[in-house]
Amino acid sequence: MHIAILGGSFNPVHNGHLQIAKTALKKLPVQEVWFMPSKDTPLKETALASFEDRCELLEAAIKPYKHMKICKLEGKLEGISYTIHTVEELKKRYPQHSFCWLIGDDQARQFDAWKESKRLKKEVEFYVFSREGSSILPEGMKRVSMDLIPVSSTEIRQGKKLYEVPVSVRLKIAEKGLYFEETIRQYMNEKRYRHSLSVAQLCVALASAHNLNTEKAWKMGILHDICKQMPYEISKIWMRHHMPFHMNEAPAIWHGYIGADFVKRQLDVRDKDVISAIYHHVLGDGKSSYDKILFIADKLDPSRGYDSSEQIELCKMNLDLGFKRVKKEQQEYLRKEGTLQ
Numbered sequence: 001m002h003i004a005i006l007g008g009s010f011n012p013v014h015n016g017h018l019q020i021a022k023t024a025l026k027k028l029p030v031q032e033v034w035f036m037p038s039k040d041t042p043l044k045e046t047a048l049a050s051f052e053d054r055c056e057l058l059e060a061a062i063k064p065y066k067h068m069k070i071c072k073l074e075g076k077l078e079g080i081s082y083t084i085h086t087v088e089e090l091k092k093r094y095p096q097h098s099f100c101w102l103i104g105d106d107q108a109r110q111f112d113a114w115k116e117s118k119r120l121k122k123e124v125e126f127y128v129f130s131r132e133g134s135s136i137l138p139e140g141m142k143r144v145s146m147d148l149i150p151v152s153s154t155e156i157r158q159g160k161k162l163y164e165v166p167v168s169v170r171l172k173i174a175e176k177g178l179y180f181e182e183t184i185r186q187y188m189n190e191k192r193y194r195h196s197l198s199v200a201q202l203c204v205a206l207a208s209a210h211n212l213n214t215e216k217a218w219k220m221g222i223l224h225d226i227c228k229q230m231p232y233e234i235s236k237i238w239m240r241h242h243m244p245f246h247m248n249e250a251p252a253i254w255h256g257y258i259g260a261d262f263v264k265r266q267l268d269v270r271d272k273d274v275i276s277a278i279y280h281h282v283l284g285d286g287k288s289s290y291d292k293i294l295f296i297a298d299k300l301d302p303s304r305g306y307d308s309s310e311q312i313e314l315c316k317m318n319l320d321l322g323f324k325r326v327k328k329e330q331q332e333y334l335r336k337e338g339t340l341q
């Protein structure tokens with residue numbers, strides 16, 4: 001069989017990658033396309049999801065396509081995975097097959113810097129797929145034209161252009177809480193980002209003290225303020241469209257309602273406990289343990305700069321008692337501020 005390899009980090013996979021594979025199957029004399037995810041690189045700057053998670057997302061993406069497969073070879077190879085070594089290993093392991101290599105324009109541009117690039121070109125045939133309509137083509141490579149899909153994994157991690165990710169992949173990303181840190185960063189300043197991380201940590205500690213699901217706890221903590229810095233005019237439009245019945249409440253409260261709706265609509269979060277906790281976190285009027293934990297963690301977050309260790313200990317020992325105390329203290333504070341009558 002003649003097989004086309006598409007290597008990449010797939011962090012995460014998106015429609016641009018699928019478009020390359022579909023085009024290769026249509027236009028090249030290949031019977032299959034194998035996606036070759038790169039192994040974990042601990043020093044990479046951007047948050048790289050684990051090899052297993054990236055493979056799981058790939059599995060979901062290629063499920064509808066019979067002639068697309070995943071090759072986990074690079075995940076198993078020792079040391080840095082240079083393509084020249086991967087190609088040699090492929091030929092050794094699959095002597096019955098022949099291979100060609102697919103790359104996007106951006107990689108073609110940097111190709112001369114690849115390890116043993118001249119020898120590599122002799123070992124395997126390269127096909128270059130248009131990414132931004134650029135015309136750079138290293139000597140000896142062939143161009144394959146395709147409909148451009150202007151998207152990058154970076155944009156997806158930032159929560160942008162999610163429509164360029166298959167729904168099955170989006171649901172998995174949300175279920176696993178992948179890339180949430182990178183996503184929330186786009187919507188808030190550094191101080192609020194630090195607060196979100198710290199709240200998530202405290203939610204996990206409280207959930208763990210009460211034998212609750214710590215993954216849920218982390219997700220609701222990290223996402224709870226995603227809409228806190230949404231400009232007022234946009235919040236108003238959002239409220240008018242989606243939750244007109246809450247519009248008579250103070251705008252300072254809205255971000256809990258909008259946040260819950262936003263993570264459902266934009267980030268495909270389906271976990272009802274997470275959505276409910278975000279919805280109720282401003283007023284603390286939720287009934288579930290997760291609702292209470294998020295409310296408590298938000299108020300007692302150590303990064304707010306005052307000593308809340310005594311209340312945190314109480315909440316770890318007795319969630320209901322701790323919740324009542326935090327709520328009472330908050331209401332006294334709001335009364336003093338004049339927000340509550």
Ligand SMILES: Nc1ncnc2c1ncn2[C@@H]1O[C@H](COP(=O)(O)OP(=O)(O)O)[C@@H](O)[C@H]1O
Nearest residue numbers: 007008009010016103104107131149151152153
């Ligand atoms: N939108 C796109 N259109 C065409 N090719 C793409 C696109 N996105 C990625 N590629 C190509 O797919 C391969 C794998 O890329 P990868 O490193 O996983 O993703 P990204 O470049 O999006 O971070 C590379 O050869 C890259 O050039």
